[in-house]
Amino acid sequence: MERLCRGRTGYEFIPKRRNALDLGALAGRLEACNIAVEANTPHLLIVKVNGTGVSVFASGKLIVKDIESKEGAEKIAMQLIRIIAGRGA
Amino acid sequence: MKAIALISGGIDSPVATALALEGGAEVVCAHFSNAPYSSEKTEEKVFEILKHLAGKYKRKIKLYVVPHGANLTEISRKCERKFTCVLCRRMMLRISSRIAEKEKADALLTGESLGQVASQTLSNIAAEFSASELPILRPLLGMDKLEIERLAKGFGTFTASTKPAGCCEITPERPATKAGRGQIEEEEKKLDIEKMAQESMSNARIAEIAGK
Structure with missing residues (x-):
């Protein structure tokens, strides 16, 4: 499901099923795909995908931030979802 | 009276600050930047x-613009998650x-109002007292959101x-x-509270804001 985030500055992508992602391990996989990890906590990663900030929550929820284009946000979210699912960048 | 007003950019803390200015208090503001957990637009x-109020x-x-993101990272990594907001405010x-x-x-001055969000309860506010040796003025404590x-x-x-x-995502x-x-x-x-406080203070930026 996707919707405008609560702060109205980006788009939220919420998985149908709640996950319990190992964000420490995911951070390593993201960096291996040249995605910069700006903050790494057990509950939340903050990453930059081609200059756009994205929050990745342990539940699998993504927030693509400071972006007006819904299509642009979807593209970034799909790139991350593929990495989370272990299907490469 | 001179007070340090904690200002977030939301609705409440600017009102608390304005009430103090209206009453003739001298006010110095402190904004805690939660970046990267919140937008720099804040x-x-x-x-x-502040330009408007000036x-x-x-x-x-x-x-004072105080970088607070590194403190939040430490709290998030080392402490029980449900206490994040109280530890952050302390x-x-x-x-x-x-x-x-x-x-x-x-004194310190905040825009807290009782019961407005889940973490702003009387117990939590009581748990925050001991973090400051100065009195904490909360002029909005009993007001409702519409007021x-x-x-x-x-x-x-x-x-x-x-x-x-945006919102604080942590x-x-x-x-x-x-x-x-x-x-x-x-x-x-x-937590290494002393180190966190010292680093925040030494990395704080100071601005003098003049009116429009």
Whole structure:
């Protein structure tokens, strides 16, 4: 499901099923795909995908931030979802 | 009276600040930047609000912008998640007390209002007291949101306060609503509070904001 985030500055992508992602391990996989990890906590990663900030929550929820284009946000979210699912960048 | 006003860029803290200015208090502001867990647009909002208040009350307003993101990372990594908001606020009060010492201020001033969000309960507010040796003034504590919004419109801060700016993303889904002081102090033993406060102070930026 996707919707405008609560702060109205980006788009939220919420998985149908709640996950319990190992964000420490995911951070390593993201960096291996040249995605910069700006903050790494057990509950939340903050990453930059081609200059756009994205929050990745342990539940699998993504927030693509400071972006007006819904299509642009979807593209970034799909790139991350593929990495989370272990299907490469 | 001179107070350090903690200002977030939301609706409430600018109203608390304006009430103090209206009452003739000398005010120095402190904004805690939660980046990268919140948008940098929040800081722009704070500057816009203070520029307006500086113009309205015909004085320059001094602002400390304190980087708080690294503190949140430490809290998130080392402490029980449900206490994040209380630990975050205690850290802000502690750092604000240091600003107060530097500025020779008599009190801290916040925009907290009881029960407005899950973490703003009487127990949590009580658990925050001991982080500051100075009195904490909370002029909005008993007000409801509509009353605060009416005041914000009167002071002219409402429009800037309600501009989109994202949320603090490190907030737990289920924050503690009855944090005991003992529990909180146990959690703080997991942190190097002194180092965190010192680094925040030495990395703070100071601005003098003049009116429009």
